[in-house]
Amino acid sequence: MGHVPQSELLGQPIQQLTEICTRLGQPAYRARQLYDALYHQRLASVELITTLPVALRQQLSAEGYQVGMPEVEQRFVSTDGTVRYLLRFADGQSVETVWMPEGDGAEDGDEVVSADAATQTNDSPAAASAPAPISRRATICLSSQAGCAVNCRFCMTALLGLQRNLSAGEIVGQVLVVLNDHHVEIGRDRVNLVFMGQGEPFLNYENFIAAVRLLVEAVGLSEQRMTVSTSGIVPRIADFGREAIRPGLAISLNASNDAVREQVMPINRKWPLAELMAAARAFPLRQRERLTFEYVLLDGVNDSVENAREVIALLRGLRAKVNLIALNPGPEIAYRTPSPERVAAFQQTLMRAGIPAFLRRPRGLDIYAACGQLKRTRQLTQLG
Ligand code: SAH
Numbered sequence: 570m571g572h573v574p575q576s577e578l579l580g581q582p583i584q585q586l587t588e589i590c591t592r593l594g595q596p597a598y599r600a601r602q603l604y605d606a607l608y609h610q611r612l613a614s615v616e617l618i619t620t621l622p623v624a625l626r627q628q629l630s631a632e633g634y635q636v637g638m639p640e641v642e643q644r645f646v647s648t649d650g651t652v653r654y655l656l657r658f659a660d661g662q663s664v665e666t667v668w669m670p671e672g673d674g675a676e677d678g679d680e681v682v683s684a685d686a687a688t689q690t691n692d693s694p695a696a697a698s699a700p701a702p703i704s705r706r707a708t709i710c711l712s713s714q715a716g717c718a719v720n721c722r723f724c725m726t727a728l729l730g731l732q733r734n735l736s737a738g739e740i741v742g743q744v745l746v747v748l749n750d751h752h753v754e755i756g757r758d759r760v761n762l763v764f765m766g767q768g769e770p771f772l773n774y775e776n777f778i779a780a781v782r783l784l785v786e787a788v789g790l791s792e793q794r795m796t797v798s799t800s801g802i803v804p805r806i807a808d809f810g811r812e813a814i815r816p817g818l819a820i821s822l823n824a825s826n827d828a829v830r831e832q833v834m835p836i837n838r839k840w841p842l843a844e845l846m847a848a849a850r851a852f853p854l855r856q857r858e859r860l861t862f863e864y865v866l867l868d869g870v871n872d873s874v875e876n877a878r879e880v881i882a883l884l885r886g887l888r889a890k891v892n893l894i895a896l897n898p899g900p901e902i903a904y905r906t907p908s909p910e911r912v913a914a915f916q917q918t919l920m921r922a923g924i925p926a927f928l929r930r931p932r933g934l935d936i937y938a939a940c941g942q943l944k945r946t947r948q949l950t951q952l953g
């Protein structure tokens with residue numbers, strides 16, 4: 570065959586799959602079967618799609634079509650059950666994806682939690698014969714770019730620089746690999762997705778949104794269990810508010826005034842707090858929805874009670890909660906993690922002002938899987 574250009578099926582919506590099938594002289598229902606095989610059955614190669622005739626599978630391969638499922642290059646398992654995956658794409662580029670059993674506490678206090686826990690005990694007749702499978706909860710943390718261009722001073726991903734954007738298929742592929750690895754059953758297990766891995770999702774906006782649509786419409790995950798985090802790409806916050814299908818929004822605040830924010834997040838010079846907070850105020854929240862503000866506590870930099878009071882002033886009148894994260898250390902990070910007492914004082918100050926403030930526990934610290942640690946670390950050494 571020699572020179573067949575490779576094209577990846579993952580990431581293609583039903584319309585495009587239909588075009589492919591039509592071009593190959595196939596009826597439209599073949600596209601549906603293909604769509605189902607990719608996103609529901611989560612099959613990793615064209616040869617495995619037994620719902621399609623052998624001849625069609627051969628035809629697809631001959632035309633250079635591949636599923637495009639990322640490969641697990643390395644898998645690190647933490648003592649707390651967190652798994653960090655190094656996933657490799659067709660061109661050799663790798664990114665990280667993290668599986669956190671039971672979530673990371675970020676979804677604590679979210680309203681959706683108890684409602685369907687009740688329906689799950691009310692089992693279907695099928696469950697009577699076989700032992701009822703136990704519903705599991707987990708959170709998958711996805712990368713939207715390889716590396717990141719934003720350059721926050723406390724984040725190890727920044728040290729990679731931006732390598733490239735991920736395609737919609739590469740974002741969806743991360744989810745499918747991890748779901749397969751854990752034998753997750755959509756509809757039984759409760760899976761949250763957070764776009765909080767490598768990269769700034771709002772600087773890869775189109776692919777990010779295309780991935781969200783596929784994850785909701787094709788894979789069957791709920792947009793209510795998805796959260797995207799942005800460092801504050803202001804014009805995209807407005808665009809995002811207009812999306813019909815969208816995750817919840819988290820904004821990485823990380824400082825209580827412009828002077829400190831500029832120091833820790835240089836992007837604040839482009840979009841300072843006044844603009845960021847105006848975008849947050851204009852954001853169209855749905856019923857019972859809240860904005861999330863993330864705040865990485867850096868010892869002696871942004872973690873005083875005075876800083877907490879400034880945060881209270883910034884958030885006044887907003888329907889919001891705050892996720893506090895004590896800095897996860899990294900070998901090349903210049904900041905220190907505050908003491909539990911300082912963290913508690915900061916949290917208490919917010920809570921007393923009526924702002925729900927949750928402390929996110931670090932997950933997978935020992936395997937460099939925690940927030941801000943994703944730098945494709947291949948060897949594990951003691952954290953300094
Ligand atoms: N680029 C997006 C999403 C990925 S980062 C963003 O910045 O929002 C996800 C979260 O991890 C952000 O809230 C970020 O502030 C936080 N984070 C980055 N480095 C961290 C570190 N070293 N310790 C704790 N949290 C960190």
Ligand code: SF4
Nearest residue numbers: 717719721724727800
């Ligand atoms: Fe990029 Fe987010 Fe890290 Fe900032 S915190 S460098 S935006 S990944």
